[in-house]
Amino acid sequence: MVLISAARDYIARMLQDISGMKVLILDSQTVSIVSVVYSQSELLQKEVFLVELVDSTSKESMSHLKAVYFLRPTSENIQHLRRQIATPRFGEYHLFFSNIMKETQIHILADSDEQEVVQQVQEFYADFSALDPHHFTLNYPSNHIYMLPAVVDHSSLQTFTDRVIDGISAAMVHELIGIQDNKVDLRNIGKIPKDQQEVVLSSEQDAFFKANMYENFGDLGMNIKKMVDDFQQIARSNQNIQTIEDMAKFVDNYPEYRKKHGNVSKHVTMVTELSKIVEERKLMLVSQTEQELACSGGQVAAVEAILNFLNNESISDIDRLRLVMLYALRYEKESPVQLMQLCNKLASKSAKYKSGLVQFLLKQAGVDKRTGDLYGNRDLLNIARNMARGIKGVENVYTQHQPLLFQTMESITKGRLRDVDYPFVGNHFQQGRPQEVVIFIVGGTTYEEARAVALQNASNSGTRFILGGSAVLNSKRFLKDLEEAQRITKSNVHAV
Numbered sequence: 001m002v003l004i005s006a007a008r009d010y011i012a013r014m015l016q017d018i019s020g021m022k023v024l025i026l027d028s029q030t031v032s033i034v035s036v037v038y039s040q041s042e043l044l045q046k047e048v049f050l051v052e053l054v055d056s057t058s059k060e061s062m063s064h065l066k067a068v069y070f071l072r073p074t075s076e077n078i079q080h081l082r083r084q085i086a087t088p089r090f091g092e093y094h095l096f097f098s099n100i101m102k103e104t105q106i107h108i109l110a111d112s113d114e115q116e117v118v119q120q121v122q123e124f125y126a127d128f129s130a131l132d133p134h135h136f137t138l139n140y141p142s143n144h145i146y147m148l149p150a151v152v153d154h155s156s157l158q159t160f161t162d163r164v165i166d167g168i169s170a171a172m173v174h175e176l177i178g179i180q181d182n183k184v185d186l187r188n189i190g191k192i193p194k195d196q197q198e199v200v201l202s203s204e205q206d207a208f209f210k211a212n213m214y215e216n217f218g219d220l221g222m223n224i225k226k227m228v229d230d231f232q233q234i235a236r237s238n239q240n241i242q243t244i245e246d247m248a249k250f251v252d253n254y255p256e257y258r259k260k261h262g263n264v265s266k267h268v269t270m271v272t273e274l275s276k277i278v279e280e281r282k283l284m285l286v287s288q289t290e291q292e293l294a295c296s297g298g299q300v301a302a303v304e305a306i307l308n309f310l311n312n313e314s315i316s317d318i319d320r321l322r323l324v325m326l327y328a329l330r331y332e333k334e335s336p337v338q339l340m341q342l343c344n345k346l347a348s349k350s351a352k353y354k355s356g357l358v359q360f361l362l363k364q365a366g367v368d369k370r371t372g373d374l375y376g377n378r379d380l381l382n383i384a385r386n387m388a389r390g391i392k393g394v395e396n397v398y399t400q401h402q403p404l405l406f407q408t409m410e411s412i413t414k415g416r417l418r419d420v421d422y423p424f425v426g427n428h429f430q431q432g433r434p435q436e437v438v439i440f441i442v443g444g445t446t447y448e449e450a451r452a453v454a455l456q457n458a459s460n461s462g463t464r465f466i467l468g469g470s471a472v473l474n475s476k477r478f479l480k481d482l483e484e485a486q487r488i489t490k491s492n493v494h495a496v
Helices: 003-016 030-035 040-045 075-086 103-112 143-147 154-159 169-176 207-212 217-239 244-280 283-295 299-310 317-331 336-349 356-365 380-392 404-413 447-458 475-495
Strands: 022-026 048-053 062-071 090-097 118-123 129-132 135-137 183-185 198-200 436-441 464-469
Touching (some): 022 030, 030 062, 048 062, 169 217, 336 356, 356 475, 404 436
Parallel strands (some): 062 090
16 A cells, blocks of 8 residues: 555545536645645646635635535534535535544434535545655644553553654654644744745655655755755756747746756755754754664763753753653663752753653653563663674764664564564464554654654565554654643542
8 A cells, every 4th residue: 555645546536526616625634634645736637726624614605616525524524514515605515524424424414405415425534644655644633642541551652752853854854843744834934935934845746855855964965965056057057048949948948947946945945944953952962862872871971961961051941851851761770860860950950841741751651661672672682783783883873773663663574573562453363474564653653763664665575564643743742742641640630
């Protein structure tokens, strides 16, 4: 399964069999599902001349348009539909739902359709946002509920609690600026041309991004310089127009020239902003320490390094907190006294984040709550691997971390996944190597994990992986969810 193709096929099937001018009506989630796989120009080619949200208050009659609804089957959406069908604005109504409808919901719609404007009601199960061919998200806004024990086993946290700032392009953009449905909002970073204030980062629409989305920051900068040099060559050739043939050639190539100009400008703007943030927050130093916390030993050196960062006024509150959290996850059992020292220092320096958040993280995802070998220090084979890696050295200290998901996929391809850590439902479990595996992380995925999946799929192991989650995390989103989970936990304690 290729996720983007699957989502596009669903949407194409909704639109292609309905001839004539159409309006596409979506809800707050399906608008994301559509926008990541279809551009406005592509919708226009399908004769979609208007896109509206289902909760729009517009009452303008447009009987010349055929309404195509693509909605989640929620009670709220059904109520919106019921009212709109009862007093129709459009000539025809074609209803598509992203999941299974209840029988009572169908009856509600049927009773409301007194003028018989509804032509069809179907269930098309495109209820995910396909970020790239192997990575999807459900975009749950209340992601924090999955951190609470009443909702999900704590072990679900194991794949994302050690989030680090890595040097990978997509992950770095999401960590430092933010990506939502493959779009980057640049309106708050200074004077930027209007057409560059929101840019799209899609491997399907941007060849340069597709080629560089998993490159480290240094290589990305070099590749952008090459792209700029190539574009300057094209620009210089366009300045040398002397004949009518030259003019005709320029006019023919102008749309492609404009497209390349916009693409170059987009990537230069983002890399410039990333470089600025890295410099201001001293992230090269911070990131190296984070990588060492996640991948290396040396508890004494780690305490010293983190204390230096806590005393450095140039280090932001969120970076200080993340360093202490990474230390806590790694050394909570080995050095509780030093951990308390770091927490007290953090509390004295950071007004926004309280040290109690570190203790709450350990309560939810500490060593006693985790399954698997997150740091490679439980299993003798993993210890040997880490020793060998240390002797050989690493190619790049800023990208040495590999998510736990990498080991999980390796175990799956070799048929060695431990059913103690990953129990199965029913009697369909088979020993051996499966051909296709869907990994869903309750609580959220990261772009670093998406990179691991892409690299694993490119290795031609015979097993194809698809990664999905309830959200796509960066540090800010994870800490926000953690704070909200802590608040709910405290409220429940006080209520008892």
